[in-house]
Amino acid sequence: xxxxxxxxxxxxxxxxxxxxxxxxxxxxxxxxxxxxxxxxxxxxxxxxxxxxxxxxxxxxxxxxxxxxxxxxxxxxxxxxxxxxxxxxxxxxxxxxxxxxxxxxxxxxxxxxxxxxxxxxxxxxxxxxxxxxxxxxxxxxxxxxxxxxxxxxxxxxxxxxxxxxxxxxxxxxxxxxxxxxxxxxxxxxxxxxxxxxxxxxxxxxxxxxxxxxxxxxxxxxxxxxxxxxxxxxxxxxxxxxxxxxxxxxxxxxxxxxxxxxxxxxxxxxxxxxxxxxxxxxxxxxxxxxxxxxxxxxxxxxxxxxxxxxxxxxxxxxxxxxxxxxxxxxxxxxxxxxxxxxxxxxxxxxxxxxxxxxxxxxxxxxxxxxxxxxxxxxxxxxxxxxxxxxxxxxxxxxxxxxxxxxxxxxxxxxxxxxxxxxxxxx
Amino acid sequence: xxxxxxxxxxxxxxxxxxxxxxxxxxxxxxxxxxxxxxxxxxxxxxxxxxxxxxxxxxxxxxxxxxxxxxxxxxxxxxxxxxxxxxxxxxxxxxxxxxxxxxxxxxxxxxxxxxxxxxxxxxxxxxxxxxxxxxxxxxxxxxxxxxxxxxxxxxxxxxxxxxxxxxxxxxxxxxxxxxxxxxxxxxxxxxxxxxxxxxxxxxxxxxxxxxxxxxxxxxxxxxxxxxxxxxxxxxxxxxxxxxxxxxxxxxxxxxxxxxxxxxxxxxxxxxxxxxxxxxxxxxxxxxxxxxxxxxxxxxxxxxxxxxxxxxxxxxxxxxxxxxxxxxxxxxxxxxxxxxxxxxxxxxxxxxxxxxxxxxxxxxxxxxxxxxxxxxxxxxxxxxxxxxxxxxxxxxxxxxxxxxxxxxxxxxxxxxxxxxxxxxxxxxxxxxxxxxxxxxxxxxxxxxxxxxxxxxxxxxxxx
Numbered sequence: 001x002x003x004x005x006x007x008x009x010x011x012x013x014x015x016x017x018x019x020x021x022x023x024x025x026x027x028x029x030x031x032x033x034x035x036x037x038x039x040x041x042x043x044x045x046x047x048x049x050x051x052x053x054x055x056x057x058x059x060x061x062x063x064x065x066x067x068x069x070x071x072x073x074x075x076x077x078x079x080x081x082x083x084x085x086x087x088x089x090x091x092x093x094x095x096x097x098x099x100x101x102x103x104x105x106x107x108x109x110x111x112x113x114x115x116x117x118x119x120x121x122x123x124x125x126x127x128x129x130x131x132x133x134x135x136x137x138x139x140x141x142x143x144x145x146x147x148x149x150x151x152x153x154x155x156x157x158x159x160x161x162x163x164x165x166x167x168x169x170x171x172x173x174x175x176x177x178x179x180x181x182x183x184x185x186x187x188x189x190x191x192x193x194x195x196x197x198x199x200x201x202x203x204x205x206x207x208x209x210x211x212x213x214x215x216x217x218x219x220x221x222x223x224x225x226x227x228x229x230x231x232x233x234x235x236x237x238x239x240x241x242x243x244x245x246x247x248x249x250x251x252x253x254x255x256x257x258x259x260x261x262x263x264x265x266x267x268x269x270x271x272x273x274x275x276x277x278x279x280x281x282x283x284x285x286x287x288x289x290x291x292x293x294x295x296x297x298x299x300x301x302x303x304x305x306x307x308x309x310x311x312x313x314x315x316x317x318x319x320x321x322x323x324x325x326x327x328x329x330x331x332x333x334x335x336x337x338x339x340x341x342x343x344x345x346x347x348x349x350x351x352x353x354x355x356x357x358x359x360x361x362x363x364x365x366x367x368x369x370x371x372x373x374x375x376x377x378x379x380x381x382x383x384x385x386x387x388x389x390x391x392x393x394x395x396x397x398x399x400x401x402x403x404x405x406x407x408x409x410x411x412x413x414x415x416x417x418x419x420x421x422x423x424x
Numbered sequence: 425x426x427x428x429x430x431x432x433x434x435x436x437x438x439x440x441x442x443x444x445x446x447x448x449x450x451x452x453x454x455x456x457x458x459x460x461x462x463x464x465x466x467x468x469x470x471x472x473x474x475x476x477x478x479x480x481x482x483x484x485x486x487x488x489x490x491x492x493x494x495x496x497x498x499x500x501x502x503x504x505x506x507x508x509x510x511x512x513x514x515x516x517x518x519x520x521x522x523x524x525x526x527x528x529x530x531x532x533x534x535x536x537x538x539x540x541x542x543x544x545x546x547x548x549x550x551x552x553x554x555x556x557x558x559x560x561x562x563x564x565x566x567x568x569x570x571x572x573x574x575x576x577x578x579x580x581x582x583x584x585x586x587x588x589x590x591x592x593x594x595x596x597x598x599x600x601x602x603x604x605x606x607x608x609x610x611x612x613x614x615x616x617x618x619x620x621x622x623x624x625x626x627x628x629x630x631x632x633x634x635x636x637x638x639x640x641x642x643x644x645x646x647x648x649x650x651x652x653x654x655x656x657x658x659x660x661x662x663x664x665x666x667x668x669x670x671x672x673x674x675x676x677x678x679x680x681x682x683x684x685x686x687x688x689x690x691x692x693x694x695x696x697x698x699x700x701x702x703x704x705x706x707x708x709x710x711x712x713x714x715x716x717x718x719x720x721x722x723x724x725x726x727x728x729x730x731x732x733x734x735x736x737x738x739x740x741x742x743x744x745x746x747x748x749x750x751x752x753x754x755x756x757x758x759x760x761x762x763x764x765x766x767x768x769x770x771x772x773x774x775x776x777x778x779x780x781x782x783x784x785x786x787x788x789x790x791x792x793x794x795x796x797x798x799x800x801x802x803x804x805x806x807x808x809x810x811x812x813x814x815x816x817x818x819x820x821x822x823x824x825x826x827x828x829x830x831x832x833x834x835x836x837x838x839x840x841x842x843x844x845x846x847x848x849x850x851x852x853x854x855x856x857x858x859x860x861x862x863x864x865x866x867x868x869x870x871x872x873x874x875x876x877x878x879x880x881x882x883x884x885x
Contacts, residue, residue: 024779031681034674035694038753041746042700048716049708226597234594246874247601253800253870254863255807257834258608261859264841265611272492287604294601320587348705351809354838377707377810384711384814392715399708410703 049403053396055149059185059198060140062111062174064090066119070131078124083116087138094179095170106167110174112139112198139187140180142197142390144171148182151389162389188397192365193374193382197390200383202398204365208278208358208373209347215282215369216346220289221339225328227290228297228335233323252291259288260355268356275357276372284352289342296338300331333420340413344406350377376402426554429484429561436565437477440573444472447576455578463583471582474589476569480561487557495553496523499546504538522546612863615856622850623651628857630654634820634831636840636851651854653861655820659830663741663812664805666826670745671801675752676794682753683760684782695754702750710814713743718815725827735817735829744811751801759793759877760786762884793880799873803866809834833858 013021064087072081091107092098098107115138122136123129143162146152148171158165174180192204227248235241263284267273273280304327312322353359358378366373374382376398383395448468452458458465496519500508507518518539525543576582620628631652678698682691718739725732732738763786771781787794817829818839840855 020777020780024777027779027782028681028685031677031685034677035681035698038674038678038701038746038749039694039697041749042697045704045708045712048712052715223597223600226594227600230591230594230598234591235598244598244601247605249874250867250870251601251604253803253866253874254608255803255809255834255866257807257809257837258612258859258863258866261837261841261856262604262608262611265615265856266607270611287600287607290600290604318583318587320590344703348703348707350705350707351813351834351838354809354813354842357842359842377705380707380711381810381814384707384714395711395715399711402705403708406703406705 049396049399053393053398053400055151056188056393056397057185058149058182059187060145060148060180060182061137062140062144063179064111064115064136064138065094065133066090066136067093067133068119068123068130073123073130078127079120081120081123083119083123084113086119087111087115103166106164107170110141110144110167110170112141112196114139114196114199137183139198142388143167144180145182145198146389147171148180149393151393188394192363193361193379194363195361197386197388197394200391200394202376202379202401204362205374205376205379205398206401208281208366209375211278211366211369211373212281212285212375213343213347215278216285216289217339217343219282219286220293220342223286224290224293224339224342225297225335228294228301229323229328231294232298232301233327234319248291248294251287252295255351256288256349257351257355259284260352262287263352263356274370274372276360276362278366278369278371278373278375280356281353281358281375282369284356285346285349288349288352289346292342292345293335293339296341297331297335300334300338301327303334304330330422333416337413337417340409340416344409344413347409348377348402348406350381353378354381376405426558429558433477433480433484433561433565436480436562436569437473440476440569441469441473443469443569444573444576445469447573448582451576451578461578462581463586467582467586468576468580470586471580472569472572472576474586475572476565478589479568480564483557483561483564491550491553495546495550498549499542502545503542507538608863612856612860615853616860619850619853619857623854623857627651628653632822634836636836636854651850653833653858655822656831656833656836656858658822658824659737659816659820660806660832660834662824662826662830663737663744663816663832664802666738666741667744667748667805668798668802670742671748671752671805672798674745675749675801676756678749679753679756679760680782680786683757684778684786695757698750698753701747702754704747706747706808706810707814709743709747710810710812713739713811713815717743730827732827733817733829735815736827737816737830738826740812740815741826743815744805744808747808747811748801748805751804752797755797755800755877756790756794759790759797759880762793762881763789764884790880792876796873796876796880799869799876803869803873806869807834807862807866809838813838833862837862 066086067089068086069089072086088104088108091111092104095107098104118138119136122134140148143152144167147154147163147168152161152163154161154168163171171180187199188201190203191199191201194200231241231244235244263280267280267283268275273283308326308330309322312326313319317325353375358373358375359382360372360374361382362372362374364371380395380398380402383391383398445465445468448461448463448465452461452465455461461468499522500515500519503518507515510518522539522542523546525539526546628651631650632654633650633652634655635650682694686694718734718736721736721739721742722732722734767785767789768781771785772778776784812832812835816835817831818835819829820831820836821828823830837855837858840851840858
């Protein structure tokens with residue numbers, strides 16, 4: 001009698017079994033939530049950066065009617081003429097009703113200080129312009145630009161925003177006369193850093209990053225490959241080799257800022273290399289990326305089957321010939337992949353470069369490895385720290401450019417791995 | 425000529441290669457075919473090229489290192505007598521000025537005539553020395569190459585010589601890692617020792633007051649120059665703790681889901697998506713933390729009636745946690761994968777659900793590895809710089825309240841060292857002392873973690 005009951009009970013899920021299954025389902029959902037959460041972080045991050053940054057690729061310009069009065073150019077040199085005065089004069093003629101001293105100050109502040117240089121370049125390129133009146137599009141000030149992009153809230157009270165009511169009226173008038181428009185921001189891609197958000201560009205930092213990576217690549221690739229080859233193919237198993245291995249593994253996990261301290265104490269203070277230059281930056285990043293490259297290189301050497309080595313040795317090749325003629329070419333795709341990943345790491349690294357003085361404010365676009373320069377991530381850091389509203393979108397735009405480079409490098413690494421991967 | 429020396433060396437050694445190889449070829453023809461040679465012609469060529477390039481490069485590199493010292497000491501000797509009587513420090517200043525004038529740098533105009541002559545002397549000395557060096561380098565390029573060329577015969581063991589040289593190069597490259605560690609230890613320890621001469625070690629380690637701004641004048645307020653690092657350590661630990669509170673549950677759950685539940689198709693796309701988080705530069709996270717997350721948290725806290733600092737530890741810790749998720753998840757994923765399938769099968773066959781299998785079999789088996797990966801993640805969180813520099817505060821508050829601003833070791837290193845530095849003030853040296861502690865602590869964590877992970881792997885292999 002008892003046994004019959006048990007059989008039917010076995011087919012019916014007990015409350016305990018139900019509870020166990022419920023826990024199981026909950027746990028599975030929890031895991032899925034964890035993944036969804038981290039992926040939504042990625043999405044949120046990219047979304048914020050894109051929505052903050054895409055406006056930086058456009059810039060506001062104002063059209064002025066500039067009268068290049070001949071008497072302004074009576075001096076010998078064209079560069080000595082009063083170009084800011086020309087801009088102010090043009091603004092005054094456009095808004096003749098503004099007479100008070102304060103009103104004029106607000107009026108002039110609509111235009112970027114760069115306008116004077118635009119006029120100077122025009123005159124120097126074509127001196128026949130003197131005496132004529134020209135329509136010129138010049139850069140608007142960053143506050144006007146922010147307003148045009150909707151980043152300054154018009155509904156706020158006058159005291160709480162950077163643009164005055166009277167300036168708002170002028171801007172609206174300029175807009176209705178089609179004298180104010182946003183265009184593609186060429187400045188951003190052709191200039192170095194600046195204190196004025198509307199003049200700040202990314203080219204100096206991109207070139208600085210390029211030179212720094214050039215140094216890093218040309219040092220860390222040969223050294224990394226050589227070290228990997230020695231450790232994997234030649235090194236005897238002894239204490240010394242163990243020591244090197246432990247060192248490499250530990251260096252891979254040392255905080256990057258420590259490498260900056262090393263660079264500061266040894267490269268700059270002891271060797272006397274110039275500060276803020278791609279040369280020192282490249283050296284520091286070389287030391288930082290070497291462990292990555294060596295570890296990746298060893299892994300790809302390890303994946304070459306021993307039969308290749310035995311076959312080469314069997315037909316009379318020396319150990320060195322075996323490695324250079326057979327093992328190394330087969331391991332090269334993996335090594336290149338590791339190197340590209342190391343370079344991507346180096347491109348995004350900021351902290352050690354702060355230590356060696358790459359945070360300096362540098363306007364000039366660097367021309368070589370010994371010129372002081374900024375690099376992309378440091379430029380992002382500097383702009384993110386700037387109080388002006390206009391730098392926020394520049395920062396996000398610089399991040400977009402940095403991420404573009406990083407994604408390109410990582411895709412190249414994935415492509416190389418897929419294309420040349422050999423299944424033994 | 426000087427700036428073309430490196431290309432010259434390259435050109436000469438390339439020429440030497442073909443020269444040596446062709447001599448080997450002709451010797452082979454004369455003595456009855458290639459087989460009579462000990463090595464391949466390319467080895468003979470390589471030997472000639474190496475003997476041309478190596479001595480010249482060595483000379484060039486040595487000159488690069490000592491040039492300034494030699495020229496400066498020559499110029500210093502010729503300075504007028506009244507300048508020579510100056511103290512060593514002042515003499516260095518004068519010599520620096522001479523160099524500035526010589527290179528047309530800052531302060532190049534209206535200089536004293538003595539300095540101007542010295543600058544001219546500097547330039548002329550350097551130029552004739554460089555010419556001399558150029559000739560020396562070319563001599564070093566040619567003579568050893570000729571010697572090597574003449575010594576080529578069919579019994580010369582060129583391959584062994586070349587391969588020996590290459591092997592020395594390989595060994596030298598592999599020691600760079602050791603030199604780097606040595607460099608880190610030396611640079612940090614050396615400066616830290618100087619720091620501990622002026623600040624007591626126990627005061628530094630146990631003091632509760634951190635304000636490294638030393639007073640310039642006696643009557644200056646608010647700059648006590650206190651170097652008690654406890655508030656800094658507490659801040660670092662607080663932020664790392666918040667980060668781990670985010671990263672460990674999410675990372676572990678993600679790893680368990682991916683390795684135990686997810687289909688292989690989901691794994692192939694979800695894993696790289698997670699690794700994107702690891703590939704984003706930390707400065708981007710810093711921007712995200714400072715400009716998006718911190719205001720969000722502040723506004724949210726204010727709506728609840730809480731006083732939240734705009735540089736709260738919570739914002740920095742949260743974002744750092746997001747950054748560390750992929751470290752925890754990918755390391756634990758590897759570890760969970762290493763648990764033998766037979767253990768899973770055994771547990772499932774006994775009627776355990778997957779959850780029970782995971783909790784009672786897989787996690788206990790993988791625990792050492794998981795602990796190791798968490799330790800690695802902790803060391804990452806402690807050493808992370810940019811997020812905290814951008815999103816955490818500067819003032820060292822001794823608090824465990826995550827809504828207040830705290831500072832961390834890395835933030836202090838950056839703020840103390842960025843900008844103008846004098847290497848004799850305790851303020852700058854304090855950064856190196858903090859760096860030493862950071863290095864030792866992370867090294868300790870890494871060392872244990874790597875050992876644990878390695879021993880764990882061996883257990884199941």
